[in-house]
Amino acid sequence: MRISSFFYTIGQGFKNLGRNKWYTLASIATISACLFLFGLFYSIITNFENVVKTAEEGVSVTVFFNEGTSEEQILAVKSDLEQRAEVREIVYVSADDAWEDFKEEYLGEYADGFTENPLADSANLQIYLNDVSLQGALVTYIESIDVVREVNRSEVTANTLSGLNVLIAYISAGIIIILLLVSIFLISNTVTMGIAVRKDEINIMKYIGATDFFVRAPFVVEGIIIGIIGSIIPLVIIYFVYTNAIAYVVSRFTMLSTLLNFLPVSIVYNKLVPISLAIGIGIGFFGSFTTVRKHLHV
Amino acid sequence: MEKGYRRKRGTRQIPDDEVITLENVTKSYSTGAPALNGVSLHIKKGEFVFIVGDSGSGKSTLIKLLLRELVPTDGEITVLGYNLRKIKHSKIPKFRRNLGIVFQDFRLLKDRNVYENVAFAQRIVQTPTREIKRNVPSILATVNLAGKYKNKINQLSGGEQQRVALARALVNKPTILLADEPTGNLDPNNSWEIMKLMEQINENGTTVIVVTHNREIVNAMKKRVITMKKGVIIEDEEEGMYIDED
Numbered sequence: 158m159r160i161s162s163f164f165y166t167i168g169q170g171f172k173n174l175g176r177n178k179w180y181t182l183a184s185i186a187t188i189s190a191c192l193f194l195f196g197l198f199y200s201i202i203t204n205f206e207n208v209v210k211t212a213e214e215g216v217s218v219t220v221f222f223n224e225g226t227s228e229e230q231i232l233a234v235k236s237d238l239e240q241r242a243e244v245r246e247i248v249y250v251s252a253d254d255a256w257e258d259f260k261e262e263y264l265g266e267y268a269d270g271f272t273e274n275p276l277a278d279s280a281n282l283q284i285y286l287n288d289v290s291l292q293g294a295l296v297t298y299i300e301s302i303d304v305v306r307e308v309n310r311s312e313v314t315a316n317t318l319s320g321l322n323v324l325i326a327y328i329s330a331g332i333i334i335i336l337l338l339v340s341i342f343l344i345s346n347t348v349t350m351g352i353a354v355r356k357d358e359i360n361i362m363k364y365i366g367a368t369d370f371f372v373r374a375p376f377v378v379e380g381i382i383i384g385i386i387g388s389i390i391p392l393v394i395i396y397f398v399y400t401n402a403i404a405y406v407v408s409r410f411t412m413l414s415t416l417l418n419f420l421p422v423s424i425v426y427n428k429l430v431p432i433s434l435a436i437g438i439g440i441g442f443f444g445s446f447t448t449v450r451k452h453l454h455v
Numbered sequence: 456m457e458k459g460y461r462r463k464r465g466t467r468q469i470p471d472d473e474v475i476t477l478e479n480v481t482k483s484y485s486t487g488a489p490a491l492n493g494v495s496l497h498i499k500k501g502e503f504v505f506i507v508g509d510s511g512s513g514k515s516t517l518i519k520l521l522l523r524e525l526v527p528t529d530g531e532i533t534v535l536g537y538n539l540r541k542i543k544h545s546k547i548p549k550f551r552r553n554l555g556i557v558f559q560d561f562r563l564l565k566d567r568n569v570y571e572n573v574a575f576a577q578r579i580v581q582t583p584t585r586e587i588k589r590n591v592p593s594i595l596a597t598v599n600l601a602g603k604y605k606n607k608i609n610q611l612s613g614g615e616q617q618r619v620a621l622a623r624a625l626v627n628k629p630t631i632l633l634a635d636e637p638t639g640n641l642d643p644n645n646s647w648e649i650m651k652l653m654e655q656i657n658e659n660g661t662t663v664i665v666v667t668h669n670r671e672i673v674n675a676m677k678k679r680v681i682t683m684k685k686g687v688i689i690e691d692e693e694e695g696m697y698i699d700e701d
C-alpha cells in the first residue's frame with residue numbers, strides 16, 4: 158500500500174467517526190464504561206492480592222522439639238525440610254535466641270536474676286511457605302518426624318487465603334468475559350450502522366474498482382480508534398480516582414493504611430495500561446473486522 | 456492486455472481490436488422471462504455505440520453484465536480480454552479500473568465537494584497525491600467545471616452534477632466508458648452538453664457505450680445504434696437511427 162493511501166485510509170477512519178457521531182459516541186462510551194469497571198476492578202484486585210500476598214508471606218509454621226534434642230539434630234531436620242518445594246525459608250531459633258527475645262520483650266533489666274536459660278527446650282524452626290495451600294501436607298509430614306514435639310500453625314488463615322485467591326480468579330474472569338462480549342456487540346452495531354449510512358459510497362467504490370481491503374480498511378481503522386479512545390478515557394479517570402482515593406483513605410484512616418499496604422498507582426498502571434489498550438484495540442479491531450466482512454460481501 | 460485477449464472462443468478468435476464480445480448471452484432473473492436472450496455482440500476499440508429500446512428490453516441488464524455486476528446465466532462475455540463468467544473475485548477490482556461508469560442518478564457523494572468527488576476515484580485506485588492534485592483540475596477543466604471545484608454537490612444543477620460524475624468516470628483514464636441513461640434526468644441543453652463531451656472523449660480514443668431514450672440526439676449524432684426488444688438485439692447499424700416501435 159502506498160504511503161498516501163495509508164494516510165488516506167487512516168483519515169477516512171477518523172472521518173467515519175464524525176459521519177455517524179452518535180453511534181461513535183455510544184461505542185466509545187460503552188467501551189469506556191466496560192474498561193472503567195475493568196480498571197477499577199483490576200486496581201482493587203491487585204491491591205487485594207498484594208494484601209493477601211503480604212499476609213501469606215507472614216504465615217509460618219513453628220516446630221518445637223522433644224526435650225534433649227541436640228542442635229545438630231534440629232539442623233538436620235532443617236536441611237531435610239529445606240529440600241521441599243513448598244518451603245520458602247526456614248529460620249532456626251536457638252534456645253538462647255528465644256531467651257534473648259523473651260528477655261528483651263518481657264523482662265528488661267529484671268533478667269539479670271537468671272543464671273541459666275529457663276527456656277532450654279524452646280529451640281524451634283520457623284518455616285515460611287511459598288504456597289500456603291500446601292501447609293496441611295507439610296504439617297502432617299513434620300509431625301511424623303520422631304524428634305518433633307509440637308507443630309504450631311495458623312491453618313484458618315492459610316485456608317482462607319488460598320480459597321480467596323481462587324474465588325478472585327473466577328470472579329475476575331467472569332466479569333471480564335461479560336464486559337468483552339458487550340463491547341464487541343456494541344462496536345459491531347456501530348460499524349453496521351456506518352455501513353448502512355455509507356452503502357451508496359461503498360457501492361460507488363466497488364464500481365470504480367476498489368479492492369476489498371480498501372473498502373474495509375477505513376471501518377477497521379474506525380473500530381481501532383474507538384477502541385483506543387475508549388481505553389484512554391477510563392485510564393485517565395481511574396488515575397485520578399485511584400490517587401485521590403488512596404490519599405483520602407490514608408489521611409482519614411491512618412490505622413487502616415498501616416494495615417493495608419496500598420500499591421502506588423505506577424505499579425498498578427504498569428500492567429493496567431497495556432492490558433486496557435490491548436483489550437480496547439482488540440475489541441475495536443475484532444468487532445469492526447468481523448462486522449465488515451459479514452455486511453459487505455465485497 | 457493479457458494473453459487471454461487472443462484466446463479462442465468456440466470457432467471464432469477474438470480480433471485484437473475487439474474490446475467487448477458477447478456470444479449467445481442469456482441472463483435470467485429468478486422471475487419472469489429472460490432479460491437477455493441469446494445476445495451476441497462485438498464492439499471494437501474506439502467505437503461510439505448507442506443502445507436504445509423499450510423500457511424493460513434489457514439495456515441496463517446488458518450494462519450490468521459488462522460491469523460484472525451480474526453474471527450471465529448462459530453464454531460467454533469477454534471484455535478487454537477478461538472472461539467475465541470465469542473471472543476470479545479478487546481480479547474484479549483490477550478489471551473494473553479499465554471502465555468508467557455514469558448513471559442516470561449521478562451517484563455522487565453528497566457530503567463532499569466537487570474536487571473531492573473526483574479525487575475519490577483516484578484515491579480508490581491508489582494514485583499518488585501529487586498526481587491527484589494535477590489530474591483532478593485538468594479533468595474538471597475538460598468538463599467545464601474548473602470554477603466550481605469547491606462547490607458542494609447540492610449547490611450544483613443537474614447538468615453540472617452529471618459533468619462531475621463524468622469527470623469522476625474519466626479521471627482514471629478508462630478504456631471503455633459505460634453510461635446508462637446519462638441524460639435521463641437532464642433538459643435538452645444539458646443533455647446535448649453531456650453527449651458532446653462524451654463524443655469528445657470518444658475522439659480521444661475511449662470506447663463509449665451509451666444507453667439512452669433520447670431520440671433526437673441519437674438521430675442527430677449518426678453513430679452505431681443497437682436496438683433491443685424483449686431481451687434480443689433487433690437492429691444493429693452504423694450511423695443508425697432510433698427506429699420507431701411496431
Ligand SMILES: Nc1ncnc2c1ncn2[C@@H]1O[C@H](COP(=O)(O)OP(=O)(O)OP(=O)(O)O)[C@@H](O)[C@H]1O
Binds near residue numbers: 512
Ligand atoms: N433485479 C431484477 N430482478 C428481477 N427482474 C429484473 C431485475 N432487474 C431487471 N429485471 C427485469 O429484466 C427486464 C430487463 O430490465 P432492464 O432493467 O435491463 O431494462 P431496461 O432496458 O434497462 O429498461 P429501462 O429503459 O426502463 O431502464 C425487465 O423485465 C425487468 O423487469
Ligand SMILES: [Mg+2]
Binds near residue numbers: 515516635
Ligand atoms: Mg435501464
